[in-house]
Amino acid sequence: MYALETQKNISVALKLSHDDLLCSFHRAPRAGAEELQYIQLVKIMEGITLFDSNDRWRWSLEGCGEFTVASVRNLLDANSLPVVSSKTRWIKAVPIKVNIHAWKVKLDILPTRLNISKRGMDIESILCPLCEKNVESSSHIFFTCPISREIFRKVLLWWEIDVVMVSSYDEWLEWLLSIRLHSKHKELFEGVCYVLWWYIWNFRNKSIFGSACPSKALIFEEVVTRSFIWCNHRCKKSFSWVDWLKTQHIGTL
Structure with a gap:
């Protein structure tokens, strides 16, 4: 339309003051692209009202x-x-980095060997570096790997919750929502699960990239100790180490 306009420097206000948009064109638009653009221009200009003020x-x-x-x-x-x-689940009792890691577990966006291979990267093996028996997916490394299941079983025994095995994040969340715990108690337990995933991933990375092989036996101890430190500093009411080991005493926090 600009190519058809004879007054190249005409203002919008002056153009709108004309009875017809075609009056300053050197010819009428022809069929095809010109006609289509003209129809679009007319639709855009419909209902336009200019006010006597400076542009802004x-x-x-x-x-x-x-x-x-x-x-x-x-x-x-x-x-x-x-x-x-x-919605994204957010537990205030644990640090931001742990919450973000749990969010990545949920969305399955961590660089597991399976995810890396799906992105076209050539790696020696896609087997789990912990058990070397199954493909390393998020569901496997955090839920079905024998090491993860054993530590999760210890966490359940510590919290005096019936032992159950879950195979994915969705199964874990469905089970978490169904267990009977005080709301504050359940929030802390969810935070402990997040810490568990954090240390499993940390153990996995040390096993692959570390200079020395980490100890599997220390994972559960690290989960208990670190979750106590993080939760105790972030809860409104502090609690003792003894109360933390006996979780039924912290349900009213």
Whole structure:
């Protein structure tokens, strides 16, 4: 349309003041792309009202017209983040890094050997580096690997919860929501599970990249000790090490 305009420097206000948009064109638009663009231009101009004021910038992502960082953040999130069926779970009793790690377990976006091979990288083996029996997926490394299951069993015995075996994050979450615990107690237990996943992944990385082979026997002790330190410093009411070992005493925190 600009190519057909004879007055290249005409203002928008003057153009709208004409009875017909075609009056300053050197010829009428022809069929095809020109006609289609002209129809689109007419639709865009319908209902346009100009006010007697200076031009100004207006931010279209906010109704008030003012720029906000939140509006850009929401736009980027809507177009780049994956769609999930449930809200992100966040446990305040454990650090941010542990929560983010649990979020990655849920979405299966950790660089397990299976995920790395799916991305086209050539690796020597996709077997679990801990048991070397099954493919290392997120479900395996955190839920079905014999080492993970044994430590999870110890955690359940420590918390005096009936031993159950789960095979994936979804199964774990469904089971977690079904167990009967005080709400505060359950939140702390979920945080302990997050810490468990954190140390399993840490043990896995040390087994692959470390100079010395880490001890499997220390994983459970690290989970108990570190979860106590983190939870005790983040809960509104502090509790003793003895109470932490006897979890039925911390249900009213």
